[in-house]
Amino acid sequence: MNTRTTVILFxxxxxxxxxxxxxxRYFPSAQELREIKRGPARFExxxxxxxxxxxSENTPLTLVRDGAAWRIEAPFPDVADPQHVAAxxxxxxxxxxxxxxxxxxxxxxxxxxTGLDKPRHKVRLFAGDNVVHESWFGxxxxxENNYYMGVPGKLGExxxxxxxxxxxxxxxxxxxxxxxxxxxxRLPAEVITGITLTQASGQIVLARENEHAPWSLxxxxxxxGSKERITELLSTLLNIExxxxxxxxASSSNPAKTDxxxxxxxxxxxxxxxxxxxxxxxxTLKKPADDKQTNTTxxxxxxxxxxxxxxxxxASLWVQPNNLRDHLLAQIDGERLEFLTLNSKAHPExxxxxxxxxxxxxxxxxxxxxxxxRIARALSxxxxxxxxxxxxxxxxxxxxYGLDAPFQTITWTPSREKPVKLMFGQNAQNTQFxxxxxxxxxxxxxxxxxxxxxxxxxxxWKGLGALRFTTFALRRLSLALGANTPIILEYNPVSxxxxxxxxxxxxxxxxxxxxxxxxAGNLAKFxxxxxxxxxxxxxxxxxxxxxxxxxxxGEPGRSDGPVREVEILFSPTQPNATTAFYFGQVKxxxxxxxxxxxxxxxxxxxxxxxxxxxx
Numbered sequence: 014m015n016t017r018t019t020v021i022l023f024x025x026x027x028x029x030x031x032x033x034x035x036x037x038r039y040f041p042s043a044q045e046l047r048e049i050k051r052g053p054a055r056f057e058x059x060x061x062x063x064x065x066x067x068x069s070e071n072t073p074l075t076l077v078r079d080g081a082a083w084r085i086e087a088p089f090p091d092v093a094d095p096q097h098v099a100a101x102x103x104x105x106x107x108x109x110x111x112x113x114x115x116x117x118x119x120x121x122x123x124x125x126x127t128g129l130d131k132p133r134h135k136v137r138l139f140a141g142d143n144v145v146h147e148s149w150f151g152x153x154x155x156x157e158n159n160y161y162m163g164v165p166g167k168l169g170e171x172x173x174x175x176x177x178x179x180x181x182x183x184x185x186x187x188x189x190x191x192x193x194x195x196x197x198x199r200l201p202a203e204v205i206t207g208i209t210l211t212q213a214s215g216q217i218v219l220a221r222e223n224e225h226a227p228w229s230l231x232x233x234x235x236x237x238g239s240k241e242r243i244t245e246l247l248s249t250l251l252n253i254e255x256x257x258x259x260x261x262x263a264s265s266s267n268p269a270k271t272d273x274x275x276x277x278x279x280x281x282x283x284x285x286x287x288x289x290x291x292x293x294x295x296x297t298l299k300k301p302a303d304d305k306q307t308n309t310t311x312x313x314x315x316x317x318x319x320x321x322x323x324x325x326x327x328a329s330l331w332v333q334p335n336n337l338r339d340h341l342l343a344q345i346d347g348e349r350l351e352f353l354t355l356n357s358k359a360h361p362e363x364x365x366x367x368x369x370x371x372x373x374x375x376x377x378x379x380x381x382x383x384x385x386x387r388i389a390r391a392l393s394x395x396x397x398x399x400x401x402x403x404x405x406x407x408x409x410x411x412x413x414y415g416l417d418a419p420f421q422t423i424t425w426t427p428s429r430e431k432p433v434k435l436m437f438g439q440n441a442q443n444t445q446f447x448x449x450x451x452x453x454x455x456x457x458x459x460x461x462x463x464x465x466x467x468x469x470x471x472x473x474w475k476g477l478g479a480l481r482f483t484t485f486a487l488r489r490l491s492l493a494l495g496a497n498t499p500i501i502l503e504y505n506p507v508s509x510x511x512x513x514x515x516x517x518x519x520x521x522x523x524x525x526x527x528x529x530x531x532x533a534g535n536l537a538k539f540x541x542x543x544x545x546x547x548x549x550x551x552x553x554x555x556x557x558x559x560x561x562x563x564x565x566x567g568e569p570g571r572s573d574g575p576v577r578e579v580e581i582l583f584s585p586t587q588p589n590a591t592t593a594f595y596f597g598q599v600k601x602x603x604x605x606x607x608x609x610x611x612x613x614x615x616x617x618x619x620x621x622x623x624x625x626x627x628x
Contacts, residue, residue: 053108053164053177056138056145061102063139066185069131074189082199085192090317091258092194097184104181105136105146111159112176127161128152129174134185150182190258197253197313197322198294200287205247207286207293210332213278217334219243223288227344230337234406236455237339246337249326250283250296253311258318281330304328335403342448342459343395343435345425352426353388357469365474374474377603382476394466395423395435402458404447414447414456415439423467437464472544472604479599479606480539480579485569487533488576492617493561502529507572535615536564539581541597541606551596551605554584559595560617583613 066074075086076093083093116124124130128151138146151161154176162177203224210217218232228238276282279300286293295314301307311322355363364375365383372383404414411417415438426432434451437459446464448457468474485506493499502524503512511529512521545551560583567576580600585592586607597608 053110053148054146055106057140058102058106060140061138061145062141064098064101065137065139067135068185069133072189074192076192088189092199092316093192094194095199097187097192101181101184102138104179104184105138105148107179108148108162108181109178110175111156111178114161114174114176116174126152127174129161129163132163134182136181136185148181150179150185153182193255193258195255196251197255197311197320198251198285198296200251200285200294202244202247202251204287204289205285206288207284208243208246208250209282209284209286210330211276211282211284212280212331213276214333217332217337219337230334233334234338234455236453237344238337239339239341242337242340245326246330246332249324249329250285253322253324253327255320256308256323257321259321260318283330298322298327298330300331301327338403340400341396342398342400342457342463345392345396346427347389347392349427349430350392350425351428352424352432354424354432355421355467355469356424357421360469361471363469363471363474374471374476376471376475382478383474384476387474391466394463398459398463400448400457401460403455404458405454405456407454408456411438411449411456413440414449415441416447416449416456421464421467421469470546472546475544475604477540477543478538479541479597479602480536480564480581482537482564482566482579483569484530484533484537486566487537487564488567488572489563489565490533490536491561491563493563494617495557495559499561499563502532504533505572506567506570532616536562542594542609542612543607545596545605545607548603548605550586551584551598554586554588554596555582555598555605557584558582559584560613562616583608583617 062078064074064076066076068074073087076083076098077086083095083098085091085093114127119127129149132149132151134150136146136148136150137144147165149163149165149172151163153160158180159176159178160182162175162179163172164175165172206221206223208217208219210219216232217230219228219238220231221228221238228240228243230236230238281298281300283296283298284293285296297312297314299309299311301309307325307327308321308323309327311320313320350367352367353363353365365388366373366375366380372385372388373380374383408414416436417438419436419438421437422434424432424434436449436451438447438449439445440447446459446461448459449455484504487504487506489504490502491499492502498516501514503514504510505512511524511526512519513524514520562581562583564579564581565576566579568574581597582600583595583597586594586596591610593610595608595610595613597606598604
């Protein structure tokens with residue numbers, strides 16, 4: 014081989030070597046490709062207890078989890094915004110590698126442009142004492158949401174550099190002061206079990222056992238609290254926003270005023286307690302200059318700064334006890350009731366009981382079905398009736414209110430609880446009406462419009478179903494208008510066939526069987542309009558009934574066997590007139606009912622006979 018050939022081969026080998034070196038330098042190795050595909054090591058987000066961030070100016074941001082909340086440890090102590098903390102942890106966990114890069118691929122000026130020579134943010138996440146994530150963020154790349162990023166190596170190892178896709182730098186770039194929780198108090202309303210409001214005019218204490226229990230006003234009165242108004246109060250408190258924070262002075266950072274007598278006229282101290290969290294939170298607020306002003310200053314005992322805060326209805330926190338009392342007359346859970354009892358001077362006691370969701374009325378020694386709709390309306394009326402005035406918180410003499418001898422009482426007994434009695438009275442002129450719970454000292458003035466919803470005559474609570482039977486038990490129907498010859502319909506429950514006679518003549522061929530079935534169905538679920546309180550006129554009218562219906566019933570599904578007869582009488586409320594309402598009575602039942610004319614026409618006016626053919 015001559016010298017020229019040797020030189021050419023040497024140059025070819027050198028070129029191939031340079032090409033291989035270039036490929037290895039500018040293209041990722043198989044190991045790097047696997048590393049990029051695998052992505053950063055993930056961590057368990059819920060186990061992070063500490064976050065340390067250091068920016069390019071070496072200003073630290075340290076966040077520490079305190080139970081369920083996060084607090085700022087540096088550069089200033091305060092409560093942290095949980096949404097920002099959650100966003101940072103989430104975006105760090107969501108980093109994606111795009112490309113592995115190497116320092117030697119860049120000259121000094123290009124490397125400086127990556128921002129990795131002096132990372133803008135260095136982040137470390139801890140789970141207890143262990144570092145579970147560490148990363149450095151440089152400059153933004155030309156591709157959206159892509160940044161240059163470094164991951165420190167183990168002791169003695171070089172960092173790994175990447176082009177990465179991440180939104181973490183956007184979170185890290187927010188101003189340090191923004192990491193402060195903008196809510197003065199961040200607490201779910203359902204965990205709050207106590208509120209104490211202390212101001213120069215006195216102290217108000219509100220409490221409840223748990224989130225499902227009703228609020229009570231414990232001080233200065235012990236009575237029921239208004240769910241709606243206390244909810245509004247909580248809404249105002251929990252929506253106070255921090256707009257500015259400044260260092261507290263020694264006197265303002267430790268509000269020691271605890272008694273109403275010590276409170277300045279323009280301040281209020283609010284203590285919120287939570288049994289589920291076994292914590293209390295104390296806030297002192299300056300009263301706004303007027304009701305329209307939405308800004309004031311506040312001190313939160315568990316936070317160091319003095320805040321300028323903003324919220325709607327700030328002035329409403331300076332509330333009077335009566336504003337937080339329950340302005341509704343009652344809080345009755347109808348689903349838990351077992352008994353209702355009404356007493357009055359005008360009528361015998363009305364006793365109602367609940368059995369599996371069905372109400373029954375004690376009437377003439379028997380428990381008859383009660384009017385469930387009327388009971389529901391009565392409970393709704395009690396639960397929605399607005400108290401006109403808190404007339405007296407204590408009253409040694411009940412006579413002026415007529416409550417020494419109430420003209421009416423209603424008592425309800427919830428399951429596994431003691432009965433609750435509500436008494437009604439009126440003044441001597443019968444112009445004002447009052448209510449009082451038997452075991453409470455408070456007297457309320459009410460509107461008389463409530464009383465018609467609580468009738469004291471037992472008949473008004475009777476169920477409107479005057480007659481119930483199955484058509485399979487029907488044997489015979491007889492309809493007689495006045496003294497006219499009755500129409501008699503015989504029914505066979507086995508074959509479901511009808512036969513009819515009038516004055517002894519068989520008129521079965523003239524029956525409209527569909528209308529006969531409708532007539533039987535209407536009588537089987539016979540419902541009245543209402544029950545009559547005054548029976549005297551009805552008894553006289555029913556001596557000469559306008560319509561008499563006789564129903565013969567037997568054993569369901571059989572055409573033989575013993576039978577019983579039911580007779581229903583109807584008469585107009587005005588003699589010899591067509592009236593809008595009719596008196597009615599099931600013979601043997603002492604109660605009289607009302608039936609509308611239209612309702613009666615569905616029975617008496619039912620044309621069960623086919624039209625006669627025209628000759």
